[in-house]
Amino acid sequence: MSGGGKPNSPKRTAVATPDADGRAMGTTERVAEIIRQGIRTSQFVPGQHLVEIDLTQRLQISRSSLREALRHLNGDGIVSMGRYRGTHICRLDRKAIDDLLEVLEQLVSLAARRATKAPLEKRRLLDAAVEASGKSLNGVDNGNPMLVRQTFYDTLFEISGNDELPRVTPLSRADLFRAQIRPYQSHEEQRKHAEGYGLIAQAVLSGDPVKAEEAVRTHFEATRQMVDRLPPQAVE
Amino acid sequence: MSGGGKPNSPKRTAVATPDADGRAMGTTERVAEIIRQGIRTSQFVPGQHLVEIDLTQRLQISRSSLREALRHLNGDGIVSMGRYRGTHICRLDRKAIDDLLEVLEQLVSLAARRATKAPLEKRRLLDAAVEASGKSLNGVDNGNPMLVRQTFYDTLFEISGNDELPRVTPLSRADLFRAQIRPYQSHEEQRKHAEGYGLIAQAVLSGDPVKAEEAVRTHFEATRQMVDRLPPQAVE
DNA sequence: TTCGTCAATATCGTCTGACGATTTCATCTG
DNA sequence: CAGATGAAATCGTCAGACGATATTGACGAA
Known part of the structure; x- marks a missing residue:
């Protein structure tokens, strides 16, 4: 039939x-x-x-x-x-990047604040994940900066305990931003940026929400300054 | 054929x-x-x-x-x-609602803070929009609370000047939340809730970012207390 | 009667093929 | 060389098909 x-x-x-x-x-x-x-x-x-x-x-x-x-x-x-x-x-222009970073900062701040209230063993997990990824970055093996980022944020959201955060946070757009500026970044800059994750992780580990939020703000402030130093063609 | x-x-x-x-x-x-x-x-x-x-x-x-x-x-x-x-x-359970409100509060805070820096005529626009919608709510014509919400947030994001905010903010999920608890809310509660938008609008109009953010926090705190008073079957 | 088993049905996920609409690009003409 | 022009590429939408799975309801056993 x-x-x-x-x-x-x-x-x-x-x-x-x-x-x-x-x-x-x-x-x-x-x-x-x-x-x-x-x-x-x-x-x-x-x-x-x-x-x-x-x-x-x-x-x-x-x-x-x-x-x-x-x-x-x-x-x-x-x-x-x-x-x-x-x-x-998508290609992000300077304003789109500024707006994106501002929103990201706000959401990651919330995540970090919440994460300080998580059980100690979970917070240690975050620090360990960043530590491991960071080590592989300095070593000779294939330490991918994008993988470090991903691991860090996944773990942070996980231990923050807020299920809405990973749904809402525009991490994929941040990947876009990273990919776009990658050709204009030195290894040294990438290494320094990755250190920021470590500082946030330590602040979260300390259990002090104010300190954790400050670490996040500092990290994003540094990112903004990096963006300002980028050549115009990097941001359209 | x-x-x-x-x-x-x-x-x-x-x-x-x-x-x-x-x-x-x-x-x-x-x-x-x-x-x-x-x-x-x-x-x-x-x-x-x-x-x-x-x-x-x-x-x-x-x-x-x-x-x-x-x-x-x-x-x-x-x-x-x-x-x-x-x-x-989607149906949201209590935890999903808590998580959603927390993220919303964080993003709306940012929007309100930014909005205080907008030109005066734009800020007046927000106040006028809320005022008009609010009036229609008390009057005899069909003032839809959902429409008030939508107008308020659209205008707030618009004058905040951050293009990422409307993309990221889970307003549609908030609509879901509203629709879900609607059968359990009295008209009085709805009216009181709508008043919150007016208070935020006025705080934004004043140009004081701290005041604006406080207004947002107060509004969401009230929302959370309302959720706590909801019967269990309203939140699954 | 109540409960578990099994077949029929409803619905879904995916694929293939088609066709008008629109953009893009190379070609032609003045 | 600029502008007109036509062909090719690509897209948005539709229609139909088929295997896979969940759900439902009948039916028999405890």
């Missing part, structure tokens, strides 16, 4: 593939994560045009699923979808 | 329809906005199951477009899409 044509391709549809963490992921989530990761690893760069057909072939998915993923990223402000003009990885 | 036959339906695809504000809107945005509005007007209630076929027929759109819209709302935390279990309007 259904069409006489026989599909010769295996057509393995709707199969839940477990991800690295073992959790089942739909195609949409998986693709969105691939693109986010691609931004962190510079496989995609801000301003780049994402052609749908290309991606469907590269990722072996249908256009429907791809577009759902793109729509998701669009909601997060990672890509812009202009009518008939296609999907582009 | 279908072979060789001409489709007698107009098939008006990919036609940009201007919305109420005159801006061109894609189908996805339009549908997402319809659903958001439907939550504000109780046409959709928290916990409700959204059946895709139903919505495609009701809204006269294809399943692809609908799913893109749902994916967008999913990213905003408005609906949950469980594998094969379907799409549901």
Whole structure:
């Protein structure tokens, strides 16, 4: 009764593939994560045009699923979808960066303040995570600054105990910002920035909310000054 | 029937329809906005199951477009899409509400602080908007509390001058929260709550950032106490 | 009667193919 | 060389299909 044509391709549809963490992921989530990761690893760069057909072939998915993923990223402000003009990885201008940092600072402050109230063993976890990542940065092994960031924020939000924070905080947009200014940053600057995470972690570990918030403010103030020293073409 | 036959339906695809504000809107945005509005007007209630076929027929759109819209709302935390279990309007439990209010308070504080630095005529705009909406609430005409909220926050973010704030602030989730507790709130409580917006607006108008932030904190503290007095079934 | 098992149904996730609309770009002409 | 023009590329939307899964209701056993 259904069409006489026989599909010769295996057509393995709707199969839940477990991800690295073992959790089942739909195609949409998986693709969105691939693109986010691609931004962190510079496989995609801000301003780049994402052609749908290309991606469907590269990722072996249908256009429907791809577009759902793109729509998701669009909601997060990672890509812009202009009518008939296609999907582009967002590029942030100076004002967008300033606004982003201000909001980030406010949310991370809250996270740090809350984190000081977490059980001691959890706070130690944060310090340990940063310490480990920071060590690998100085060593010869592949210490990825983007990975340090990710680990730090994931852990911080985790121990803050507020489930709304990770949903709301525009970390992916911050990844965009990082990717955009990366070519203009020296290793020394990156190292110094990573130290900031350590200082915040220690302040959180101390259990003093005022100190923790101060550490965050200092960190973002330094980031702002770094942005001010960036060449104009780095911020459009 | 279908072979060789001409489709007698107009098939008006990919036609940009201007919305109420005159801006061109894609189908996805339009549908997402319809659903958001439907939550504000109780046409959709928290916990409700959204059946895709139903919505495609009701809204006269294809399943692809609908799913893109749902994916967008999913990213905003408005609906949950469980594998094969379907799409549901989110229901917030007590902890989710606490977390949401804490994040909201932090972001609205920032907005209010910034707004005090806006030009006087803009600040007057905020006060006027709240005043007008508030009056209509006491009068006999249809003053919708949800509309007051929306106007207040839209204006506040607008004059705050930070473009990241409206993107990040989970106002739609707050709408969810409002819709969920609405059956358990008296008119008196709603009126008192709306007064809070007026106090914030006045504090912003005064130009004192400390006063503005205090007004916000007070408002949210009152909201939290209101939540505490809610019957358990209101917060799952 | 109540509870657990099993088949039927409803709904979902994904894929394929199609077509008009719009932008982009190379080509042509003055 | 600037502007007109036409073809190609890409997008937004739709329609239909099919396997996979959850839910429901019937049915028999305790």
